[in-house]
Amino acid sequence: MVIDTVRGKISDLTSASSDTTPTGVYIRSATLGFVGGLRSMTPFAALSLLRRGDDSSASSSDPLQYLNTPVARVITGLLAVGEIFGDKLPMTPSRLAAGPLAGRLIIGALVGWAICRQANQSPIIGALLGAVGAASGSVAGYYARTWLVKVTKLPSPVLGAFEDLLALGVGALVARKTA
Numbered sequence: 001m002v003i004d005t006v007r008g009k010i011s012d013l014t015s016a017s018s019d020t021t022p023t024g025v026y027i028r029s030a031t032l033g034f035v036g037g038l039r040s041m042t043p044f045a046a047l048s049l050l051r052r053g054d055d056s057s058a059s060s061s062d063p064l065q066y067l068n069t070p071v072a073r074v075i076t077g078l079l080a081v082g083e084i085f086g087d088k089l090p091m092t093p094s095r096l097a098a099g100p101l102a103g104r105l106i107i108g109a110l111v112g113w114a115i116c117r118q119a120n121q122s123p124i125i126g127a128l129l130g131a132v133g134a135a136s137g138s139v140a141g142y143y144a145r146t147w148l149v150k151v152t153k154l155p156s157p158v159l160g161a162f163e164d165l166l167a168l169g170v171g172a173l174v175a176r177k178t179a
Contacts, residue, residue, distance in 0.1 A: 033108030033130035037137020045080035046171035088157040108134025
């Protein structure tokens with residue numbers, strides 16, 4: 001019985017069907033914001049790559065419709081891959097420095113706004129949740145990685161690769177439900 005319940009919850013989490021309740025939409029906004037705090041280019045890349053391929057189904061009021069083009073898929077994908085490699089370089093500034101953090105907050109807000117607008121929920125709440133998620137992801141990612149480097153003695157780029165996988169996995173799960 002417990003196994004069936006857990007199996008059902010995992011199925012709900014990973015199913016491609018979209019939860020359009022306000023709670024579901026707001027959770028997706030905050031979660032993709034969190035992903036943006038880990039890897040700033042990943043939310044838009046995940047949304048773009050997992051959008052349905054039929055351009056004609058997008059309405060003119062869909063704020064994510066521009067992601068439904070081959071050009072957007074290539075651009076967002078290249079930006080995300082570039083960030084994954086750039087994150088491992090020693091000259092990359094801390095994500096908690098003013099510039100990178102501001103960029104992550106803006107991206108989180110944009111993602112939250114777009115998801116909520118597409119789902120006919122409050123884009124202002126979505127933007128706030130996306131920005132809070134991005135701030136949380138930035139701080140959690142930075143301190144988790146710093147702590148794990150000290151505890152495990154693994155090089156930061158190795159742990160960064162695990163962080164990449166986490167961001168990509170969570171981003172894909174959330175974007176599947178948004179697409």
